[in-house]
Amino acid sequence: MTRQSGPPEPKFDVTFLIMLIISGLTVLTNALILAGFYVQRKLRNYTNYYIMNIAIADLLVGLIIMPLRSLTFLYGTWIFGHTRTVFILGFQNTLLSVSVFGVIAICLDRYIATFYPIEHFQRKSIRKATLVNIGTWVISFAVWFLVFSVWDLVDPNDNLTPSGLFKPNYSLRKPTLILVSFIRALGPFLLICGLYTRIYLRVRSIGKRPISTGLKTNESPNSVALVRQLENADLAYVSSEQDKNKDIEDVFKNPEGKVISLGQAISGMRSIPTDNVADKSTEYSLSNDRSRNYRPSMENASSPPRIIGKSTKTDVASMKGQKVMRTLTLIVLAFVVTWLPNAVDLMVHTASEDYYDIMNELFPFSELFRWVTFCNSLTNPVAYAMAQPLIRQTVLMILRCKR
Template identity: 45%
Template structure:
């Protein structure tokens, strides 16, 4: 049924054991609304994934480490819409599988393998986000585009290696003449409930448990980190408030002291001070009517003025910013700090990756859950499953719902990352002008 090709019972093929001298009927194509709907679904899948892949070509900002895994999943989903969906739609056009037994066995292996690449892609995204959350420094220092490319290649090699062996190689080594209701060759692993459940666990059960477990741990970790940052923020704000209140009281005290001194010394007295001024270092310049200058306060200020009231240039005055050697050292240190590479990914990048993972995990669960229910029903209550399958064609419905994962994934990327939406809008609404 469904992706696992579990049928409602063994059905013997009508053309596998016929002698070669007996002519065989060639199925005739008969157009149907179902075939049209499935072809539209295939076209939408190809269009959406092609747009996602085009954004990587147009917008260089999307070519990040995290998006390399999105690129890999988009390629797999494009192949599903470009090959698997149209070929499978031919069953509804011709009324049965029209390409023979060998092609049926190879197609079943290819179909399961390419779907496995998509599932492996989701698992890889979850594992990568787990490492980035719990081991941020090691993950950031070790990640690279080359590493992501190698991981993507391994998802294809492992998926095709496993599923071509389980589906196609087993059927070629031990061939049977059984077919399912759609005309496809019935694989050997579907002949027993135990083997069907093991394949289903490999297809959906284990990935689902792994994704769910990792996501829950990541969510708890991120939530705890957010709570710590929030508490630190409020503590810092409280300390800043106390510091500002203390600074305001000191400033008020200085101003009141300066006012009292000015009242005692006369109206022509000018008082200068800054935030770091203390009572012992307050200096006042009193200019008399005769133009002489008197200095009160620290004795060091006596050398800063001449008898005729003109200031001398001394080394005690601060130099303008940018001219002194100390300022050059400060600017150099600042440039070094700016150019220093970060030790972990930014919060913006982390939130974006978390949103993307949330969307693709949610889409995976929603599109593969009907298949999970169907397989469980077949294993626990086969009689009820066969009755239900004959009435509403449950296996076909769950199969295409699982295929729709390849259509919804690009929508999830666009919802999680606004740059995908902006790039697609720019490509569609603002085409490049010819020179």
């Protein structure tokens, strides 16, 4: 395709208007998510730091990349020169990669939490999440700017796509085209789907085997211990988050099954009957010596509180596990729906470039699939709000201008 002489005349059409609407909605929804993190401190937990990183990248996609790419529909072609095209495409691919790597980071974190719950609970921290988020930006920038963008600047070409964009050098060579296709879409797609499948199967198998069933049957000690570890880790996470926020009262159960608060549990430990406390038939019981020697301290405050009552422990862990899986499911579903067309497009381009060019001359499939991929930046904040009621309530509070 040859370049047109002279600047083209803009022609406003419905497609351009739709692109602007999608861009505006993407900016609005991601801005609301980030505003929710700012005003609601309960949202600033370990897992949501990964979500915040993706929201920042998605906000920039809607604020910068979508408006620039929509100009192709306004002018009928790409109006920027080669140098600006290289930087725009490098920045576009960097932002998209940060969003994809963010989803991978969430899946890896949930995978470790599911299969190695104790180690995950001991090592997770806001600092760790921040370093991982910074790493997604560094890796994305290094791949797309320092490798491919520099290559196009040093060795420019005049090959244009049907939409008028300059073809990057990696697309002109089969080995680099296969490598980039795998890095950008195929590899992350397979990795995310694989991790999610393993997590789903693991959680489902654990959910079908409650701890009481494992104790009554002849299951191996290792499988029962694993179930206990999962419940202990999930419960410790919930309890530590409640202590940090100081807005949700920790709930305990005494040996008789009566619900009492944390303060009541500490003050009433001396009054618990010794024979009930020392009952060996109860799995979760307190010894009389521990109750007598208990003293609140900084060490006790920082450690996960002990909860008496097997049913309460299992229920709280189950509720948290369901919320985490719901969030992960919606994020992965949004990724699969929006990135699958782009992955197929890259596979066709890799298999037969001539057939790929013929298809795009008849209809701009490549540009359409690219915008479907851009829409992942719009579906992500919707998935967050659907999965977490607190995010949804905070966003509604902001829209209603309530404090």
